[in-house]
Amino acid sequence: MKPLNPEPRASSRRALASLALSTLLASLGASVATVGLPTLAQALDASFQQVQWVVLAYLLAITTMIVSVGRLGDLIGRRKLLLAGIALFTFASALCGVAPSLWWLVAGRALQGLGAAVMMTLTLALVGETVAQDKTGSAMGLLAALSAVGTALGPSMGGLLISGFGWQALFLINLPLGLLTLWLAWHALPSPQPAQTAHSRFDIPGTLLLAAALAAYALAMTTGRGDFGWMNGALLLAALGTGGLFVRVQSRAVSPLIQVAMLRDRQLVSGLATSGLVATVMMATLLVGPFYLSIALQLPATWVGLVLTAGPCVAALAGVPSGRLTDRFGVTLIRRTGLGILVLGCLMLSVVTPDLGIGGYVASIVTTTLGYALFQTANNTAVMAEVAGNRRGVIAGLLNLSRNLGFFTGASVLGAIFAAASAMNGTGRATPEAVADGLHMTFGIAVLLMIVALVIAVRSRVPEPSPGHQDAACEK
Numbered sequence: 065m066k067p068l069n070p071e072p073r074a075s076s077r078r079a080l081a082s083l084a085l086s087t088l089l090a091s092l093g094a095s096v097a098t099v100g101l102p103t104l105a106q107a108l109d110a111s112f113q114q115v116q117w118v119v120l121a122y123l124l125a126i127t128t129m130i131v132s133v134g135r136l137g138d139l140i141g142r143r144k145l146l147l148a149g150i151a152l153f154t155f156a157s158a159l160c161g162v163a164p165s166l167w168w169l170v171a172g173r174a175l176q177g178l179g180a181a182v183m184m185t186l187t188l189a190l191v192g193e194t195v196a197q198d199k200t201g202s203a204m205g206l207l208a209a210l211s212a213v214g215t216a217l218g219p220s221m222g223g224l225l226i227s228g229f230g231w232q233a234l235f236l237i238n239l240p241l242g243l244l245t246l247w248l249a250w251h252a253l254p255s256p257q258p259a260q261t262a263h264s265r266f267d268i269p270g271t272l273l274l275a276a277a278l279a280a281y282a283l284a285m286t287t288g289r290g291d292f293g294w295m296n297g298a299l300l301l302a303a304l305g306t307g308g309l310f311v312r313v314q315s316r317a318v319s320p321l322i323q324v325a326m327l328r329d330r331q332l333v334s335g336l337a338t339s340g341l342v343a344t345v346m347m348a349t350l351l352v353g354p355f356y357l358s359i360a361l362q363l364p365a366t367w368v369g370l371v372l373t374a375g376p377c378v379a380a381l382a383g384v385p386s387g388r389l390t391d392r393f394g395v396t397l398i399r400r401t402g403l404g405i406l407v408l409g410c411l412m413l414s415v416v417t418p419d420l421g422i423g424g425y426v427a428s429i430v431t432t433t434l435g436y437a438l439f440q441t442a443n444n445t446a447v448m449a450e451v452a453g454n455r456r457g458v459i460a461g462l463l464n465l466s467r468n469l470g471f472f473t474g475a476s477v478l479g480a481i482f483a484a485a486s487a488m489n490g491t492g493r494a495t496p497e498a499v500a501d502g503l504h505m506t507f508g509i510a511v512l513l514m515i516v517a518l519v520i521a522v523r524s525r526v527p528e529p530s531p532g533h534q535d536a537a538c539e540k
Contacts, residue, residue, distance in 0.1 A: 086149075143249075337520055
């Protein structure tokens, strides 16, 4: 393998720094607003149900457009589109900061989510153009760590910004961060020519159908707060019908958004399926944890918030080491190891009791999150390492989409299981014993889901990057 000389290596580091900052911004945009919902409801004279759209609009925009922006990046150039996405995110943040009404703010958040979709997707896709193939795991680990940092930092930063400068600061803080990221990306990212034939074009009908199907599914999973009613059923049927129509249109399209033949790739499907299953379980930790800590362990709100930071902190600290382990021992071993640790962590959560106190819960969450960090880095590397250059954007979009759909599914399905098992029935009131039973039931099911994910990973062995690919990447 030919060594990189100092100048390309420094350029690669600057480019990776711009990708890491983009990931941090997108993650921070999702988490920083949640802590401000009570303040926004009061300041904008809105109900809690209405103000939830500040978060939901952001997530829906990401979910519905994340595959389409990946395909668009493959067509027009990923660097060009990422710069546009960062600029859109920054501009939308300014719109949110000066919003005179709730629905103006919601519209700004939707635009912000579109920019975040570009940033989340194309940062993964551009890793292959900025680092050597044998360093892909380390780069993926850094991006995962920055995503976790954004998730962990958002609530605490949001609280400080609101108390010191008002709710507008939640969004205006993105202006200097966005401009710094844009400047760094402009100067550091490489400018490869898009590898597309002349007849390739963007699939507008496919984009609209996929967006409609994903929006219907996301709303079906979030409407009703865990109570599955006729509206949820109608939305789910709409999602299935529109999804079926999307597949039919893609099979006949000259330049499809998603090539149907890609879904016959067992390695790709394995990566997407396991990603969705793991995201489903990780969402359950975010939903169930506050109830267990506040009701079963009877901790004050300050302690609840402090204990809840344990998971994101572990993910942030484990991201880069997970990448290095992936580079050294290969994606197959680390992915399976991560899933095995996830099985253990979920098993610990399914039997932990209030008698074990904070220590018992934190040990279980640390184990679960460590498994997640190992799995996510190795799985992202496995899915993206051998992808052809003209497909990186759409594959990165599918990878992010699988995770988002898992989050929505976990919030709805496992959230409903916890509510039923703990006898809350939407009231938020339950005995400590009932909440502990709900925790055990929820993560008993999570153990089964993680075993399924592990079986899928074992039956679908991912090939390690070939030396030839590594040499080619190093010579770029």
